Amino acid sequence: MVNKKDDTTEQRILAAAKKIFLLKGLDGARMQDIADEAGINKAMLHYYFRSKDKLFETIFEEVATHFLPRITEIFESDKSLFRKIEAFCEVYIDQVKQMPYLPFFVLYEANKQPEILVKKMFGAKKPPVQLFVKQVEEEIKKGIIKPIHPLQLFLNMLSMCIFPFMAKPMFEQAVGISKKQFDAMIDERKKLVPEFIIASIKK
Amino acid sequence: MVNKKDDTTEQRILAAAKKIFLLKGLDGARMQDIADEAGINKAMLHYYFRSKDKLFETIFEEVATHFLPRITEIFESDKSLFRKIEAFCEVYIDQVKQMPYLPFFVLYEANKQPEILVKKMFGAKKPPVQLFVKQVEEEIKKGIIKPIHPLQLFLNMLSMCIFPFMAKPMFEQAVGISKKQFDAMIDERKKLVPEFIIASIKK
DNA sequence: GTCTATATTCCGATAGAC
DNA sequence: GTCTATCGGAATATAGAC
Numbered sequence: 001m002v003n004k005k006d007d008t009t010e011q012r013i014l015a016a017a018k019k020i021f022l023l024k025g026l027d028g029a030r031m032q033d034i035a036d037e038a039g040i041n042k043a044m045l046h047y048y049f050r051s052k053d054k055l056f057e058t059i060f061e062e063v064a065t066h067f068l069p070r071i072t073e074i075f076e077s078d079k080s081l082f083r084k085i086e087a088f089c090e091v092y093i094d095q096v097k098q099m100p101y102l103p104f105f106v107l108y109e110a111n112k113q114p115e116i117l118v119k120k121m122f123g124a125k126k127p128p129v130q131l132f133v134k135q136v137e138e139e140i141k142k143g144i145i146k147p148i149h150p151l152q153l154f155l156n157m158l159s160m161c162i163f164p165f166m167a168k169p170m171f172e173q174a175v176g177i178s179k180k181q182f183d184a185m186i187d188e189r190k191k192l193v194p195e196f197i198i199a200s201i202k203k
Numbered sequence: 204m205v206n207k208k209d210d211t212t213e214q215r216i217l218a219a220a221k222k223i224f225l226l227k228g229l230d231g232a233r234m235q236d237i238a239d240e241a242g243i244n245k246a247m248l249h250y251y252f253r254s255k256d257k258l259f260e261t262i263f264e265e266v267a268t269h270f271l272p273r274i275t276e277i278f279e280s281d282k283s284l285f286r287k288i289e290a291f292c293e294v295y296i297d298q299v300k301q302m303p304y305l306p307f308f309v310l311y312e313a314n315k316q317p318e319i320l321v322k323k324m325f326g327a328k329k330p331p332v333q334l335f336v337k338q339v340e341e342e343i344k345k346g347i348i349k350p351i352h353p354l355q356l357f358l359n360m361l362s363m364c365i366f367p368f369m370a371k372p373m374f375e376q377a378v379g380i381s382k383k384q385f386d387a388m389i390d391e392r393k394k395l396v397p398e399f400i401i402a403s404i405k406k
Numbered sequence: 407g408t409c410t411a412t413a414t415t416c417c418g419a420t421a422g423a424c
Numbered sequence: 425g426t427c428t429a430t431c432g433g434a435a436t437a438t439a440g441a442c
Contacts, residue, residue, distance in 0.1 A: 004389070008407080025230065027227075027228065027231040031436065040408080040409095041407075042435095042437090043409070043437085045437095046409080047407075050437095051437075052435090052436065052437090055221060060266075104310075104311060105306070106373070107369050107372075108307065110373045111226065111371075112231065114372035118372055118373060121373075121377065122376055126377060126379070127377055129377065129378045137440075142425090146402070149388070151380075152388060152392065152395055155366075155370075155374070155388070156396075156399060158366065159362040159370075160362045160363065162366060163358075163362035163365060163366040164367075166369070167310055167358075168314075169308070169313050169314055169317035170310055170321060173317070173321040173322065173325055174325060174329060174332065175332045175357075176329070176353075183266065185352070185355060188355065189355065192352075196351075197402040197404050198214075199349070199402075200399050212425080230413070234415095234418060235417075243427095244426065244427055245417095245419090246419085246420080246426075246428085247425080248425070248426085249418080250426080251425095254419075255418065255419090407442105408432090408441105408442085410439105411438105411440090412437100412438080413436105413439085414425085414435100414436080414437075415435085415436075416433105416434085417436100418431105419430100419434100420431075420433085421430080422427105422428095423426105423427085423429100424425105424427080
């Protein structure tokens with residue numbers, strides 16, 4: 001249970017809903033689970049947020065936009081490409097580590113209803129991927145890195161940062177390592193992934 | 204609706220259930236959806252497969268073990284490491300392209316009930332990752348590739364092959380490209396990913 | 407605002423006719 | 425084997441007392 005004493009009821013509900021929705025998804029989560037987690041009655045959920053769907057939307061928006069600010073910050077800085085790649089991987093892996101179910105949650109729900117939810121996410125401010133693309137193109141021209149489709153590079157970077165969290169249970173079983181060993185691997189990746197990328201594109 | 208005329212009822216149910224479960228997951232799928240998709244009555248689902256859970260298990264096992272044989276084949280071949288990496292990416296991306304929701308489905312359900320489902324998947328034959336690990340270690344000793352944790356290399360390869368399919372709707376929205384453009388990117392990746400990997404580890 | 411009790415809806419599962 | 429009709433339970437949502 002989350003903060004039974006402190007905070008307002010509304011805050012407790014939001015914290016509880018976030019936890020349960022992240023873990024179980026919209027369909028899997030029960031209003032009772034959320035009420036229990038918040039230490040209040042089921043009816044209160046409807047009092048504060050009209051319906052399950054409304055509550056879910058609130059959580060989704062908050063959580064889906066969670067990363068954007070810090071990513072934007074990195075992309076808009078005046079760092080060199082290599083330093084940006086290092087910063088991106090470090091920040092991203094660190095953040096997801098604190099909410100390992102977040103990628104699944106966001107991508108799963110985005111898959112089920114692409115139109116609505118995804119647009120809500122990027123409604124105001126799209127992530128400044130264009131800045132990254134431009135910078136890659138420039139460095140290619142300058143002869144600092146080998147030619148590569150900038151979006152493919154971006155996709156490679158994203159993949160290697162996020163996917164391991166999603167594949168964790170399967171991977172542990174498939175290759176026969178413990179949770180501890182896997183977590184150690186994840187920590188290593190904050191340095192390893194940028195090295196791997198830079199080694200590949202550096203001239 | 205799938206093959207209303209041909210095939211037996213059981214086959215139609217299996218095809219329909221696969222489609223619906225892959226798209227919506229266990230919780231999200233409705234027996235009514237599956238019945239509609241198969242062009243039969245809800246009661247028939249229970250006649251052929253006792254319960255929703257039983258039907259789901261049938262689908263999960265079939266679908267989860269779909270990749271193992273071809274992957275095993277590649278790993279057990281006597282190809283060089285670079286050729287194996289190329290073959291793996293090519294086969295994997297090609298296969299997933301035909302069932303783009305499969306990775307999500309498998310990993311999502313594996314996350315919700317790791318113990319049961321994951322073990323069912325690898326019950327008989329685990330994927331021969333050890334062969335890959337050995338070969339990487341040998342090539343490092345021989346000085347053909349740079350030192351790298353073999354499992355990290357494997358995880359990088361998996362990530363770049365699978366993740367793009369899971370992120371598709373989000374990625375398209377975020378960077379503002381069409382489905383067609385994205386599909387073209389995916390096709391490119393069959394060559395690009397192995398090149399990217401080999402460029403990174405080659406001495 | 408918060409609770410208990412209850413209404414309502416939805417869905418998996420079954421009974422029984424054909 | 426296939427259907428219609430219905431049951432029973434679970435989950436969302438509401439009414440109403442405090």
